[in-house]
Amino acid sequence: MSIVRESDLIGIGKKYQIETEAGDNMVVVIHDDGKRELYRHENLENETHCVMTLSDEESRQVAGILGGLSYKPKALETIEVALDDLRIEWYKFEALDDEVNKTIGQLEVRQRTGVSIIAAIKAGDTVINPGPDYVIEAGVTLVIAGKAKNIKLLKEILL
The missing domain is CATH 3.30.1120 (Arylsulfatase, C-terminal domain)
Structure with a gap:
């Protein structure tokens, strides 16, 4: 350290x-x-x-x-950063995820989990603070922020 x-x-x-x-x-x-x-x-x-x-x-x-908002080394696919009770994690959507091709608004991410999506990264293109109309597609990596239990809930909903 x-x-x-x-x-x-x-x-x-x-x-x-x-x-x-x-x-x-x-x-x-x-x-x-x-x-x-x-x-x-x-x-x-x-x-x-x-x-x-x-x-x-x-x-x-x-x-x-x-x-790491622009590029995350492959070795850090499941990286998480902890700041007191706040966690920031990178979550990559695969083609098999049920919720792919839905918008953030359709999934009601914040209302259902309390988690914020602070960035979406796909093919080198980074969208900071994507809005409710942002479509989550296969291959996109979401940078999500929230409490550990809320992030776990989001992952359960998406899987």
Whole structure:
């Protein structure tokens, strides 16, 4: 597990120092205007070098990429992320699922389970926060968020 240290930069924003499991050291500075700067800390030279500067929108795009919203490695087909009581899981629909080719609204996902579908990914195309008219087709991977018991209920309904 990585170590993250957070500190305020008065008049600038926040600074996050991150030490990864691999032993890399990185500093992320989030400016009050939304700009982000990434620095790599060189232990041997005890220096930090700015690696890149990102706008707020670019930072969110990179966060989505790193978080797996655009692409999920095959080895992580059943990945789940737990944040307190909230879970985020990726669920890939296969051709045999009974509920394929129905809309989110027809399935009444949120009303029946309390789960939110936060993204739908198919063939490299990502739809963020698909609406009730979104048709769930074979091969689509849904990014779903909710409590573990609610996600289990959704999977039971869909299977």
